[in-house]
Amino acid sequence: MITPELLLQELQTAFSKHKYGAEPGELYAPIGYIMSLGGKRFRPLLTLLSASIYTDEWQSALRPAMAVEVFHNFTLMHDDIMDNAPLRRGEPTVHEKWNANTAILSGDVMLIRAYDLLLGIRPELMGKVLARFNQTAAEVCEGQQLDMNFEKRWDVTEAEYLNMIRLKTSVLLGFALELGGLLTGADEASLQLLYAAGENMGMGFQLKDDLLDVFGDPAKFGKQVGGDIISNKKTFLLIEALSRAEGTYRTDLEYWINAADFDKNEKVQAVTKIYEALDIRTFTEQKIREYFEKGLNALEGLPAPDGRKIPLWQFVHQLVERDK
Incomplete structure (x- = not known):
């Protein structure tokens, strides 16, 4: 098989x-x-x-x-x-x-x-x-x-x-x-479903990358956790935080974004706490699930025997559950 x-x-x-x-x-x-x-x-x-x-x-x-x-x-x-x-x-x-x-x-x-x-x-x-x-x-x-x-x-x-x-x-x-x-x-209808499945899985995959960069296990992730925070990379998490932050959260977030001289670990910890306080992690996880569900639904609608789709299903679930 x-x-x-x-x-x-x-x-x-x-x-x-x-x-x-x-x-x-x-x-x-x-x-x-x-x-x-x-x-x-x-x-x-x-x-x-x-x-x-x-x-x-x-x-x-x-x-x-x-x-x-x-x-x-x-x-x-x-x-x-x-x-x-x-x-x-x-x-x-x-x-x-x-x-x-x-x-x-x-x-x-x-x-x-x-x-x-x-x-x-x-x-x-x-x-x-x-x-x-x-x-x-x-x-x-x-x-x-x-x-x-x-x-x-x-x-x-x-x-x-x-x-x-x-x-x-x-x-x-x-x-x-x-x-x-x-x-x-x-056929053309199937090609459209295959494309939709891949595109939505890609969205979930990239958002999962954004999430793992902040909340991943360093031993599994394979690179420095918090690298996006250190470099002020505009990820989904940072964009959402900037749209939600008010008061001291806004002040603190802007401080770390604009800081020219800082301890990397301190910045990662501080910005991560802001993300947690603003519930950015939960919102991002929800968005990831939405995209993967769209991808899986497209595969579900693919007019082909379920047995033929099993290997692709297996791989998609590996993508959904990945932690690195």
């Missing part, structure tokens, strides 16, 4: 064997490096899980699924340059290990190699796949630009933030699920 674990193992094997190019080494080594850093690989996994609903020959979706992951890592390589991030998955970012120019150029080649991985798609499907891939890629860029715009604003609303993470994160998950169905013969 197909399981998420089996498909993930197949993906890991395929990535370990895949070659992106050889010469010049300075161009291709960074690609191999960032792809070797791992990550959850759940975007291509969603494509394979979706394909396995409609066919036992899910291997036909393997290379297109890999294209989704290569594209995702291309965006990470360029995002790290824009954010001047020193680490990615606990290791030096490409622009730190090499330099920014190399990271830009290697990222460009990654995008090209993502298209290479789509070349084996059946000709009658190629036009639609490329149109959806291109639309999704443009939306991811739109989301990144909005995220950068928000860095200069302190009046970002909840609706604006949710739209930004929808574009930057969720549309790619929607496309990943839609792609599996598209490659294996799902």
Whole structure:
């Protein structure tokens, strides 16, 4: 029987064997490096899980699924340059290990190699796949630009933030699920349900990231808890706190936001207490549940035998319950 674990193992094997190019080494080594850093690989996994609903020959979706992951890592390589991030998955970012120019150029080649991985798609499907891939890629860029715009604003609303993470994160998950169905013969109504499931799960996933950064277990989360608070990153939690805080809560929150010299642990503890007092955690958890329920409802409505949907159901529940 197909399981998420089996498909993930197949993906890991395929990535370990895949070659992106050889010469010049300075161009291709960074690609191999960032792809070797791992990550959850759940975007291509969603494509394979979706394909396995409609066919036992899910291997036909393997290379297109890999294209989704290569594209995702291309965006990470360029995002790290824009954010001047020193680490990615606990290791030096490409622009730190090499330099920014190399990271830009290697990222460009990654995008090209993502298209290479789509070349084996059946000709009658190629036009639609490329149109959806291109639309999704443009939306991811739109989301990144909005995220950068928000860095200069302190009046970002909840609706604006949710739209930004929808574009930057969720549309790619929607496309990943839609792609599996598209490659294996799902009808238009089913494709729309698959996309809705992925998009809503993506929203829940990103909001869960925001929540875990503040309230996660450091031993499980894999990075410093409170990092978003330290850097004043505009997350769902901070935006909600700014919209709710009054009196001393408002004064204290603005103090920590504007403080130039501070003890990191003290700031994290102080802002976390404000979040707790304003019930931000409970509200965020409710929002996360709403999005995951929408995703699960979309899968529930998918006209396919329940037995074929079990592996995807299993994986979705892992996403819902994750603590890291």
